[in-house]
Amino acid sequence: MTTPTSTTLLQTRQLQVFYGKVEALQGANITVGAGQIVTVIGPNGAGKSTMLNAIAGALPINGSSQGQVILADKELSGVAIEKRVAQGMCLVPEKRELFSTMKVEDNLLLGSYRRYQAGEKNYDDQLSVVYDLFPRLKERRHQAAGTMSGGERQMLAVGRALMAKPQLLMLDEPSLGLAPLIVKEIFHIIQRLKQTGVAILLVEQNARAALQVADYAYVLEMGEIALEGDAADLATDQRVIDTYLGLAKKAH
Structure with missing residues (x-):
């Protein structure tokens, strides 16, 4: 099939x-x-x-x-x-593998690091897309990732992957x-x-x-x-x- x-x-x-x-x-x-x-x-x-x-x-x-x-x-x-x-391609692993002491927004920006390295001027252009999908991440963008709930950490892991487009x-x-x-x-x-x-x-x-x-x-x-x-x-x-x-x- x-x-x-x-x-x-x-x-x-x-x-x-x-x-x-x-x-x-x-x-x-x-x-x-x-x-x-x-x-x-x-x-x-x-x-x-x-x-x-x-x-x-x-x-x-x-x-x-x-x-x-x-x-x-x-x-x-x-x-x-x-x-x-x-x-x-991007994989969001089962363990999520976030940087717990870093802020939510910094975790997200790490997801676009490859694009930054490649010299893309708008490497962070997915940030607004991620915040639209996950309003709670925007609310907590200055919060340490490790202080978030399990569901919020999963959203952050998915959002970080999306930053790579x-x-x-x-x-x-x-x-x-x-x-x-x-x-x-x-x-x-x-x-x-x-x-x-x-x-x-x-x-x-x-x-x-x-x-x-x-x-x-x-x-x-x-x-x-x-x-x-x-x-x-x-x-x-x-x-x-x-x-x-x-x-x-x-x-x-």
Whole structure:
């Protein structure tokens, strides 16, 4: 199966990841169209974060990858993470990795540092866009990042990535550890992000919420893509309901 008709932005071809001799990701082929939200769902330990790190070039020292990562028709396999960012991809990692003692606005401006280094005169032009998306960040722009709530820190991590003006934004478990009301807000923001034209590759354990915002979805199990299809179709697929949505449904 392929994604709905859209200009292809990202493709992985037979992407494999090894930690030593252990194969953590097996021949993953995924496609993200320009302006699409594509989600990867699956259980803990399925290889979801590993996939994002491999695409971003951010595998740990003991990890290695094979296969192709193609962004906007450019082959990025073997290219350093900094150069992948320069080509238009940004990863918001699960741990957010903010500078807690620095002000909110300084954290945001760090996201545009590559553009500043490249000599772009308007390297900070996304600041108004980020503040429009996240009014709370504007209110707290002089506050230390470490004093913010979990939801606000997630907003800051996403905002910092947007400062780089990416074509592709990769989000690793953006709802992790957040209260239900904040999770709802984060997914509302993800929907709004789509309106800015950025494509989103979303890794999530909250399958119900992910399938509601996504255009297309992949189910990753034990390092392999087990299912794929339109997100709306997978949300009604009995296997997905039984495995990933059943408990969530009872909890609501």
